[in-house]
Amino acid sequence: MKNYWSRWMFVPALIFLFSSCGPSAHIEKDKSVDFSRYKTFAWVDKDGEGRKDRNNRNDITESNIRTAVNKQLQKAGFEETKRRPDIxxxxxxLVERSTVQNNDxxxxQPxxxxxxxxxxxxxxxxxYPSQFIGYDRSERSIKEGTVTISMIDARSGKTVWQGWATDEVSSRNLTSKEIDAVVRSIFKKADLAKR
Known part of the structure; x- marks a missing residue:
């Protein structure tokens, strides 16, 4: 029996390790706003400007972002509507090149x-044991994707909440897994369920 439990003890540690890895999110909100009065939301439609902008994303990426955000907001008790939304x-x-410095x-040798x-x-x-000599410094190029989500009060037109997260991505077009991870980390920190 003891051997059985020792085999499965690493599972919670593994879950904790994977849940702690992920993009770091940041939240800014207007402290004077009562978020409990917001119950419905709608997306601001793109007006077609900037179609030739090279940072413009494709329709699949936009759909994936909207789906991921809708899912998190519905978990928090919000409802999507086209008619007189609260927010x-x-x-x-934004996907841009960056460099990461490694100090190993x-x-x-002993x-x-x-x-x-x-x-x-x-x-x-x-x-003679091994001794610390110094650091081996190296740089590598990466691509970082930043997703920023803004909530705007529909009556006043004022931004009342903004969340963003940055993570290393594999290409200029984010995969649905990368989008889900970033959006989840933003809304995990947002704590909109308690509002």
Missing amino acids: LLSYDL PVYS FTRAFYSPYYRRYFFVN
């Missing part, structure tokens, strides 16, 4: 040295 939503997506510690003692007439072996 308007917009998003911004470097240690010397070794053993033999000494002859004429007094005892035998050899003694002394172990």
